[in-house]
Amino acid sequence: MADYNLLIKTILDSSDIKKDIRKIQKIADKYPIELKTKIETAKTKSEIQEASKMLSELFSAKGFNIPERQISKVLDSFVKKADALDNTLAKSVERINKLKDFETANINKTQSAASVSNPVVSEIDTASISDTLKNASEELNTFVELSDQYMLVISKVLDTFDDINNLNSSLTEISKTTNLSADGLKRLGDDSFEKASRYGMSAGSYLDSVLEMSDAGFSTYESQALAETSLLAQSAGDMTQELANSYIIAANAAYEYNGKAEKLNAVIDGQYLIADKNRIAMTDMAAAMNIAGTAASDCNVSVNDLSAMIGTIEAVTGLDGNQVGSGITSILTNLQDVSSSKIVSTLDKANASMTEMAGGAEYLRNPISIIKDLAETFTKLEDSDPLKSEILANIGGEYQSEELSALLNNMDLFNQMLIDYGNSSGSAMQGAQESADSFDGSLSRLNNTWTNLVSNVADSSVFITVINSLNGVLSVVNSISSVLGSWGSITLGAGIFGFVKNFA
Numbered sequence: 001m002a003d004y005n006l007l008i009k010t011i012l013d014s015s016d017i018k019k020d021i022r023k024i025q026k027i028a029d030k031y032p033i034e035l036k037t038k039i040e041t042a043k044t045k046s047e048i049q050e051a052s053k054m055l056s057e058l059f060s061a062k063g064f065n066i067p068e069r070q071i072s073k074v075l076d077s078f079v080k081k082a083d084a085l086d087n088t089l090a091k092s093v094e095r096i097n098k099l100k101d102f103e104t105a106n107i108n109k110t111q112s113a114a115s116v117s118n119p120v121v122s123e124i125d126t127a128s129i130s131d132t133l134k135n136a137s138e139e140l141n142t143f144v145e146l147s148d149q150y151m152l153v154i155s156k157v158l159d160t161f162d163d164i165n166n167l168n169s170s171l172t173e174i175s176k177t178t179n180l181s182a183d184g185l186k187r188l189g190d191d192s193f194e195k196a197s198r199y200g201m202s203a204g205s206y207l208d209s210v211l212e213m214s215d216a217g218f219s220t221y222e223s224q225a226l227a228e229t230s231l232l233a234q235s236a237g238d239m240t241q242e243l244a245n246s247y248i249i250a251a252n253a254a255y256e257y258n259g260k261a262e263k264l265n266a267v268i269d270g271q272y273l274i275a276d277k278n279r280i281a282m283t284d285m286a287a288a289m290n291i292a293g294t295a296a297s298d299c300n301v302s303v304n305d306l307s308a309m310i311g312t313i314e315a316v317t318g319l320d321g322n323q324v325g326s327g328i329t330s331i332l333t334n335l336q337d338v339s340s341s342k343i344v345s346t347l348d349k350a351n352a353s354m355t356e357m358a359g360g361a362e363y364l365r366n367p368i369s370i371i372k373d374l375a376e377t378f379t380k381l382e383d384s385d386p387l388k389s390e391i392l393a394n395i396g397g398e399y400q401s402e403e404l405s406a407l408l409n410n411m412d413l414f415n416q417m418l419i420d421y422g423n424s425s426g427s428a429m430q431g432a433q434e435s436a437d438s439f440d441g442s443l444s445r446l447n448n449t450w451t452n453l454v455s456n457v458a459d460s461s462v463f464i465t466v467i468n469s470l471n472g473v474l475s476v477v478n479s480i481s482s483v484l485g486s487w488g489s490i491t492l493g494a495g496i497f498g499f500v501k502n503f504a
């Protein structure tokens with residue numbers, strides 16, 4: 001027995017256990033260790049069966065064939081691990097509390113005498129303490145390997161709640177500006193995931209566009225259809241939601257499409273193909289359309305011709321859409337300005353009269369007809385010919401001579417763009433599909449699927465119970481690890497416990 005006493009004395013003298021025991025006492029006094037969570041096996045088993053069935057059905061609906069028994073097996077193994085950990089931690093708490101009693105009995109006397117008559121000392125076996133800590137460490141580390149997987153899922157679920165709240169906020173705002181019933185709003189929310197995923201965009205972008213179209217005065221049906229048109233523009237044209245929506249609203253207003261999505265889709269098709277074939281940014285086509293659309297329509301310039309004008313000038317000059325839109329607006333205005341004697345005179349000299357006689361009356365000619373006649377004359381003139389400079393100065397003006405020159409010198413390109421525009425049906429959808437299949441598009445689809453899944457599950461009492469059960473178990477792990485950690489033998493990831501603290 002003397003050897004046993006000597007062993008205890010030697011261990012206490014040659015290690016940091018004394019300091020660790022005191023540290024444990026201070027921590028334990030401040031934070032009493034209580035196992036407040038006890039796993040109710042029978043209740044949990046029933047919840048697992050219900051949760052497994054529900055999750056299996058939801059995954060199946062999303063195209064994932066995961067049998068109910070597999071989900072149940074995973075959940076069941078997790079609960080069994082948690083239950084085993086619960087028992088191990090109870091034993092650890094009991095022994096650590098004895099360590100507190102050991103300190104109270106005055107560890108200094110034990111260090112000097114190591115009296116075996118002391119019932120507390122005789123009850124605490126140094127090897128037993130070491131084994132307890134080792135076993136607790138192994139159990140905790142094993143548990144964390146499993147709980148890491150669950151924490152990843154739950155953390156993602158919690159992050160997704162923000163997305164769900166934003167979607168609900170959009171639906172609430174939509175309800176204020178439409179006549180949709182509660183069921184109609186629910187269908188709109190459910191459909192948003194599928195419609196957005198088709199274009200590799202987010203469900204939020206679709207709902208926000210529905211709201212903006214509704215605010216712009218479109219009917220409920222038109223708003224939903226135009227919101228999908230916006231997704232087409234965003235995906236195929238790589239443009240922001242704000243630009244896409246303003247582009248659609250401007251084109252609709254300029255050419256009086258009355259909210260007909262198919263007509264606006266045709267505009268996007270034509271301009272997309274022109275942009276794609278000539279390496280023009282679709283965002284520039286849209287920006288120019290926003291600025292020049294109304295002026296072109298007022299001058300009876302068709303959307304086909306306007307698209308070819310935008311495309312030609314942008315392809316040749318490399319100017320951005322805002323500059324091109326402003327330039328076209330100015331040029332078209334000048335070509336209809338009968339009050340300007342210098343413009344009328346210059347056009348007459350170039351055999352491109354601004355007006356024509358019909359039925360004994362004089363009418364303004366279509367600007368595109370004037371431009372074609374003007375281009376024919378312009379391209380035949382020598383650079384040194386004064387008329388060439390006069391055309392650019394008087395028709396183009398101080399700031400648009402570059403745009404006018406690009407157009408007049410490249411009518412072949414203009415005509416080819418008109419042909420492309422006429423053969424563009426479905427081109428934007430093809431571009432949108434390529435975007436949807438890209439890395440970013442795939443991530444958006446995955447996020448839509450996940451958000452939809454969480455939104456369907458989140459209200460389930462079973463799902464909430466499973467999360468709360470996991471939360472309770474991990475809270476126990478968190479509290480006990482703060483005490484056991486003084487030995488440095490528990491190597492649990494700080495992220496797990498940080499998460500639990502925030503989650504609890």
